[in-house]
Amino acid sequence: MLRFFLARVAMAVPTLLIIIALAFFLMRLAPGGPFDSARALDPEIAKNLRHIYKLDRPLLEQFWFYLQSLAHGDFGPSLHWRDFTVNQLFATALPISVALGTKAMLLAVLAGTALGLGGAMSKSQIGPRIVDGAALFGIVLPVFVVAPLLQLGFGLTLHILPVGGWNDGAWQNQILPVITLALPQIAIVARLMQAALRDALAMPHIRTLRAFGMPGFHIYGHALRAAFPPVVSYLGLAAANVLTGSVIVETIFGIPGMGRYFVDGALGRDYTLVMGTVVVVAAAVLLFNLIVDLVLAWLDPRVRYESRPG
Amino acid sequence: MDVSAEPLLQLRDLRVSYGATLAVKGLSLTVRRGETAAIVGESGSGKSQTVLAALRLLPRHAHTSGSVLFEGMELLTLSQKRLDSLLGRRIAVVFQEPMSSLDPLFTVGSQIGAVLRLKAGLPRRAAYARAKELLDLAGIAEPGRRLHAYPHELSGGQRQRVAIAMAIACNPDLLIADEPTTALDVTVAAKILDLLAKLKQSLGMAMIFISHDLGIVRRIADTIHVMRNGEIVESGAAAKIFANPRHDYTRVLLENMPRARRHARRDAPVLLRAENIGVKFTLRGGLFEAKRAFTAVAGVSLCLDQGRTLGLVGESGSGKSTLARALLKLVPASGRISFDGRDLAGLDRAAMRPLRRSMQLVFQDPYGSLSPCMRVSDIVTEGLRVHDPAISRKQRDTRAALALEEVLLDPELRQRFPQELSGGQRQRVAIARAMILKPRLVVLDEPTSALDRTVQIGILALLEDLQDAHGLAYVLISHDLAVIRAAADEIAVMKDGRIVEQGPTQDIVERPREPYTRSLLAAALQTGEA
Numbered sequence: 001m002l003r004f005f006l007a008r009v010a011m012a013v014p015t016l017l018i019i020i021a022l023a024f025f026l027m028r029l030a031p032g033g034p035f036d037s038a039r040a041l042d043p044e045i046a047k048n049l050r051h052i053y054k055l056d057r058p059l060l061e062q063f064w065f066y067l068q069s070l071a072h073g074d075f076g077p078s079l080h081w082r083d084f085t086v087n088q089l090f091a092t093a094l095p096i097s098v099a100l101g102t103k104a105m106l107l108a109v110l111a112g113t114a115l116g117l118g119g120a121m122s123k124s125q126i127g128p129r130i131v132d133g134a135a136l137f138g139i140v141l142p143v144f145v146v147a148p149l150l151q152l153g154f155g156l157t158l159h160i161l162p163v164g165g166w167n168d169g170a171w172q173n174q175i176l177p178v179i180t181l182a183l184p185q186i187a188i189v190a191r192l193m194q195a196a197l198r199d200a201l202a203m204p205h206i207r208t209l210r211a212f213g214m215p216g217f218h219i220y221g222h223a224l225r226a227a228f229p230p231v232v233s234y235l236g237l238a239a240a241n242v243l244t245g246s247v248i249v250e251t252i253f254g255i256p257g258m259g260r261y262f263v264d265g266a267l268g269r270d271y272t273l274v275m276g277t278v279v280v281v282a283a284a285v286l287l288f289n290l291i292v293d294l295v296l297a298w299l300d301p302r303v304r305y306e307s308r309p310g
Numbered sequence: 311m312d313v314s315a316e317p318l319l320q321l322r323d324l325r326v327s328y329g330a331t332l333a334v335k336g337l338s339l340t341v342r343r344g345e346t347a348a349i350v351g352e353s354g355s356g357k358s359q360t361v362l363a364a365l366r367l368l369p370r371h372a373h374t375s376g377s378v379l380f381e382g383m384e385l386l387t388l389s390q391k392r393l394d395s396l397l398g399r400r401i402a403v404v405f406q407e408p409m410s411s412l413d414p415l416f417t418v419g420s421q422i423g424a425v426l427r428l429k430a431g432l433p434r435r436a437a438y439a440r441a442k443e444l445l446d447l448a449g450i451a452e453p454g455r456r457l458h459a460y461p462h463e464l465s466g467g468q469r470q471r472v473a474i475a476m477a478i479a480c481n482p483d484l485l486i487a488d489e490p491t492t493a494l495d496v497t498v499a500a501k502i503l504d505l506l507a508k509l510k511q512s513l514g515m516a517m518i519f520i521s522h523d524l525g526i527v528r529r530i531a532d533t534i535h536v537m538r539n540g541e542i543v544e545s546g547a548a549a550k551i552f553a554n555p556r557h558d559y560t561r562v563l564l565e566n567m568p569r570a571r572r573h574a575r576r577d578a579p580v581l582l583r584a585e586n587i588g589v590k591f592t593l594r595g596g597l598f599e600a601k602r603a604f605t606a607v608a609g610v611s612l613c614l615d616q617g618r619t620l621g622l623v624g625e626s627g628s629g630k631s632t633l634a635r636a637l638l639k640l641v642p643a644s645g646r647i648s649f650d651g652r653d654l655a656g657l658d659r660a661a662m663r664p665l666r667r668s669m670q671l672v673f674q675d676p677y678g679s680l681s682p683c684m685r686v687s688d689i690v691t692e693g694l695r696v697h698d699p700a701i702s703r704k705q706r707d708t709r710a711a712l713a714l715e716e717v718l719l720d721p722e723l724r725q726r727f728p729q730e731l732s733g734g735q736r737q738r739v740a741i742a743r744a745m746i747l748k749p750r751l752v753v754l755d756e757p758t759s760a761l762d763r764t765v766q767i768g769i770l771a772l773l774e775d776l777q778d779a780h781g782l783a784y785v786l787i788s789h790d791l792a793v794i795r796a797a798a799d800e801i802a803v804m805k806d807g808r809i810v811e812q813g814p815t816q817d818i819v820e821r822p823r824e825p826y827t828r829s830l831l832a833a834a835l836q837t838g839e840a
Contacts, residue, residue: 123370204410211367211405212425212476213397225415300415301460 008293012286016279020070023278024063027271034079034269053079066275075279080270089261090276096166097245097257100174104181105239111182112189113224113231119190120197121220131194138187147180147252164254177253181246185238192234196227229296236292240285244277315342317379318484318516319364324376326356326363326540333359335540336376341484346510346517348527348548350563351537352762353733357520360537361486365401366393380484398429402477406489408469412461418445418472419457425479440479448475449505466626467498471505478509485510486518491526495625495789497833503529522762524563528552536560562764578616581783582637582751585611587645589629589636589807606632607643607807616750617777619784621798621815623791623830629807630787634753637785638669650750667697670744674756676736680728686739687724690714693747713742717772734765738772745776753785758793770797791830795819803827 035041035049050056054065069076075086119131154176155163167173200206200223209219245258258277265273297303319341326334334356341347349357362368364378364385378385380401385393405411413421419441426437438457445453448471461469470490477485487506491499507530510517521527527534527548534551536544536559544557555561589607607629614620622630636643639654639662647654649665657665670693673679680689687710694701694709701709711721717738728736737757744752754773758766770793776782788794794801794815801818803811803826811824822828 204405204407205413207367208403208405208411208413208473211365211397211403212429213394213399214424214428215394218424218428222413222416226413302414302462 004297005290005294008290012290016282016286019282020067020275020279021063023275024066025059027269027274028059030269032269034271036269053077066272070279075276076272078270078273080264080268080273086272086276089273090258090280093245093256093258093261094280096169096255097250097259098243099169100177100181100249100255100257101239101243101245103174103178104185104242105235107178107182108185108189108238109235111186113193115186115190116193116197116227117220117224119194120201120223128194128198131190135187135191135194138183139191141183143180143184143246143248144252146183147176147249150176150180151252164252166255173253177249177255180249180253181242185242188234188238189231192231193227196230197223200224200226225299228299232292232295232299236288237285240281240288244281244284315344317341318343318345318381319518320377320379321360321364322377322379324360324363324378325374326359326368327373328371333372333540334363337537337540337542339535339542339545341516341518343483343516344514345532346519346530347533347535348519348521348531349535349537350521350524350527352522352764355537356540357522357537358488359540361403361488361518361520365397365403365486366390398425398482399480400482401484401486402480402482404470404473404477404485404487404490406492408466408473408493409461411473412469414461417458417460418464422472422476422479425476430480441475444475444479445472447478447509448472449501450475465498466494467502470494470498470502474502474505474509478513478515481513482515484518485515486520488520489522490519492522496791497625497830499526500833506530524552536563578618578781580613581616581650582612582614582785583646583648584613584637585646587611587633587636587643587647589632589641589643605807607636610645610804610807610809612802612809612812614751614783614785616783617781618799619777619786619797621794621801622785622787622804623789623794623801624804625789625830628804630789630804631755632807633804634671634755634785634787638671638753640671664697667693667747668749669751669753670747670749671753671755672737672740672744672757674759676733676740676760677728679740680736682727682729684727685724686710686714686726686728686731689728689739690724690743690746693743697747709746713746714739716745716776717742732765733761734768737761737765737769741769741772741776745780748780749782751783751785753787755787756789757786759788759790766793773797791819803830 033055034053035046041049047056054062057065066076073087075090077085078089081089115131115135119128122128151163154161161175162173163176165173203223203226206219206223206226209222245262247259247262249255250257250259258280261273261277264270265277317340321337321339324334324337325332337356337360339347339349349360351357359368359372363372363374366374366385368374374386376386380396383392383396385396388396412418419438422441422444423434423437426432426440427434430437430440432440442453442457445456450456450468450471456464456468456472461472464472470493474490485506490506491502494502503526506517506519509515517530519527519530531548534544534546534548535542536551536557538559544551544555544560551560552564555564587607587610588605591604591606610633612620622633624630632641635641637647639647639657649669652665654662654665684692687707690710690713691706694706707724710724714721714724719735719738719742723731723735723739728739731739737760741757757773758769761769773784774797777784784797786794786797798815801811801813801815802809803818803824805826811818811822811827818827819831822831
C-alpha cells in the first residue's frame with residue numbers, strides 16, 4: 001500500500017511539470033501581451049514594464065525563473081492587477097470556491113446516493129424510471145438556466161434568499177450557488193449509483209445473503225459497498241472541477257471566487273495569473289485522482305493486493 | 311434412510327413460469343428428516359429453478375405457483391419476515407460458484423460472523439470464535455488465519471468449504487446444495503462430497519443435492535429424482551435407480567459417461583517435439599523484498615505425432631495450461647521446441663506468424679473467450695483476415711457458413727451474437743474459429759469442463775471426427791480423467807510443473823505407477839467414472 005502511494009506521488013510530479021511547461025509556452029504563443037491596451041503605451045514605459053517583469057529575457061530563462069519561484073510557493077506578481085501578487089488574489093478567492101465546492105459535492109454525494117438507493121430499492125417498475133428521468137433533466141438543464149430561475153423564484157418572488165453577492169460568506173448567500181453547483185452532480189451521481197446498485201443487487205453474493213434471510217439493511221450495505229467504486233471514480237474528477245470554482249456560477253451570483261480568473265487571466269494575457277490557475281487546477285486533479293485511487297484500494301481488497309504502479 | 315421419518319419439505323405441483331415459458335411444470339417431491347435427496351438433470355432442466363422458487367429467491371418477473379410446505383408451513387405465502395427467520399437458521403443453501411457467491415469485498419470471518427450475529431444472535435466476539443470453529447469443522451487448515459482472508463485469496467475448494475461453514479452456522483434442518491462441486495477439480499470435489507456426507511451425519515440434517523452428474527450423486531444420495539424439461543421423469547431409491555433405471559432418459563444419463571476410445575496405432579511423422587521446457591514467472595516482491603521467481607513448468611519433454619492426441623492431466627495449478635502456451639510460444643520458455651521439423655527457438659514474433667495458422671488454441675470458457683460484441687461470422691473468420699487478407703467479404707461469409715457446418719452448427723447462427731448461443735454451441739463456434747485456418751496442431755485447454763456431460767460427449771465426438779478428417783494433432787488439457795481417457799492416445803500426468811508419469815492411455819489407466827496418478831484415478835472412480 002505504501003509502495004502504491006509513493007509510486008503514485010512520484011508519477012504526479014513529472015505530470016505536473018509537463019502540464020506547466022505546456023501551459024507556459026502555449027500562452028506565450030498566443031498573440032498579444034499583458035500590456036496591450038486600446039491606447040498604446042509610451043514605448044519607453046512599455047520597455048521598462050517588460051524589463052521589471054523580466055519579460056525581455058529569453059523565453060527559456062523566463063520559464064526557469066518561473067519554476068524557481070514556483071518551487072518556493074510563489075506564483076509571482078499579477079500582470080493585470082498590478083498591486084497584487086497572484087498568491088494574494090488566490091488567498092482570498094480560493095477559500096471561497098473551495099467552501100462552495102465542498103458543500104456542493106457533499107450535497108451531491110448525499111442526495112445522489114439517496115436518490116440512487118431509492119430508485120434501486122423501489123419495488124415497482126416506475127421508481128427507477130423516475131430517478132433516471134429526473135437525473136437526465138438535471139444533467140441536460142444548463143447552469144445558466146437553473147441559476148436565474150432560482151434567483152427569480154427564491155430571491156425576487158419569495159424574497160427569502162439574496163439573489164447574489166458573497167456578503168462575507170453568510171449562509172443565506174451560499175444556498176443558491178451551492179444548489180446550482182450541486183444539481184448536475186446530484187443527477188450524475190444518482191444515475192451512476194442507481195445503475196451500479198442494480199448491478200450489485202443482481203450479483204450472486206447478494207443472492208447468497210437473501211438465501212440466508214439476512215435483514216434488508218445488511219443486504220443493502222453489501223450492495224452499496226459493491227456499488228461505490230464507479231461512483232467514487234467519477235467523484236474524484238468532479239470534485240477537482242467543482243472545488244476550483246465555476247466561471248458561470250460565480251459570475252451569475254457575483255461571487256469573488258477563482259472562476260473569474262480563468263477568463264480574466266486568459267483574456268488579459270495575464271501570464272502569471274493563467275499559470276497560477278493552471279497549476280492550481282492541475283494539482284487539484286492530480287490530488288483527487290490520488291485520493292480516488294486510495295479510496296478504491298481501501299474499498300476493494302483485490303485492488304489493494306494486485307494494484308501495481310504504472 | 312428411514313422411510314417412516316416425518317416429511318420435512320414437501321413440494322406439491324410447483325410451477326415456475328417466465329411469461330409464457332414454463333421452467334418448472336407441476337413438480338412434486340418430498341424430503342424427509344435426515345434424508346439426502348438428489349435432483350439430477352441437465353442444465354436447463356429446472357433443477358435450480360425448483361429450489362430457488364421454493365425459497366422465493368427467483369427474480370421478480372418469475373411467477374411461482376403450487377405449494378411448498380416446510381414442517382407444515384406454507385413458504386410461498388409466508389410473510390417475508392417469517393420466511394427470513396427460517397432462511398439461514400433452519401434452511402441453508404450452498405451455491406455452485408464459490409467465487410461469486412461470497413462477497414469479494416469482505417473477509418471470510420466477517421461474512422460467517424454476520425450470519426452468526428444476525429441469525430443466531432451471537433455477540434461479535436462470540437461470533438468470531440464460533441466462525442473459527444466452523445471453518446475448522448469444514449476442514450480448513452489454520453482457521454484462525456483464514457478468518458482474515460478475502461475470498462480471492464482462497465482456492466476454489468477452500469471457498470466452497472467457507473460457503474459450507476456459513477451454511478451450517480446455525481445447525482439447519484435442511485441443507486440445499488446447488489451443484490456444490492461442479493466448479494471444482496475432481497480431487498477437490500471428492501473431498502467436498504466427503505465433507506458434506508460427514509456433516510450431514512454428524513448434524514443430522516436433511517439435504518437436497520442438485521447435480522447434473524449421476525456419478526457424483528451415486529456417492530451421496532438416498533433418493534434420486536431425475537428431472538427433464540421442468541418435470542420429474544423418475545424418482546426412487548438411489549440403489550434402485552442405478553440398478554434398474556426405468557425411464558429412457560435416466561438410461562441416457564447413465565450411459566452418457568465417456569467411454570474409452572479405440573486407439574488406432576499409426577506410423578505418423580513427429581509433428582511436435584519439445585525438450586526440457588521450463589517456464590518461470592517473476593513475482594514482484596514488496597517495497598523492500600527482492601523479486602522472487604516462480605517455476606510454473608520445469609524440465610518437461612514430450613513428443614506428439616501427427617494425427618494423435620496427447621492428454622495432459624493434473625489438478626489446476628499443476629502447470630498444464632502454461633506448458634501448452636509455452637509449446638505454442640505464447641509465453642517465453644527455455645528449452646527446445648520443434649514443430650514439423652523446424653526449430654522454433656530462434657523465431658521472433660514476425661517469423662512465427664506464418665506458422666501460427668498451423669497451431670491453434672481452443673479455450674475452456676466458451677463464455678469468456680468469444681467477444682460479446684462480434685457476430686459469430688466475424689468471430690469465426692477473424693483469423694482469416696490476418697492470414698488471408700486478400701479474401702473478399704463475401705468469400706469470408708461463405709467460409710464462415712462452411713466452418714459452422716463442419717462443427718455441425720446451423721449456418722444461420724452466424725448472424726447471431728455469442729450470448730444468444732448455449733454453452734455447447736459457443737464451444738463449437740470456438741472450435742470452428744480454430745479449424746477455419748486448417749491447423750495441424752490444436753491445443754484444447756479444458757474444452758469440455760464448463761459443459762454438461764451430455765454436451766461434452768457431443769463435443770468430444772466432434773473433435774474426434776475433425777481429427778480423423780484432417781489428420782490433426784491435439785494437445786488435450788483436462789483435469790477430468792474421464793474426458794482424457796475417452797479422447798487421448800497418450801497421457802502425461804502433471805504435478806507442480808513436472809510430468810510425473812507419461813505413457814499410452816491404456817497403460818496409465820490400468821497400471822498407474824505414481825501415487826499421484828493413482829489418487830487422480832481414484833478421485834475419478836469415486837465420482838463414478840473412468
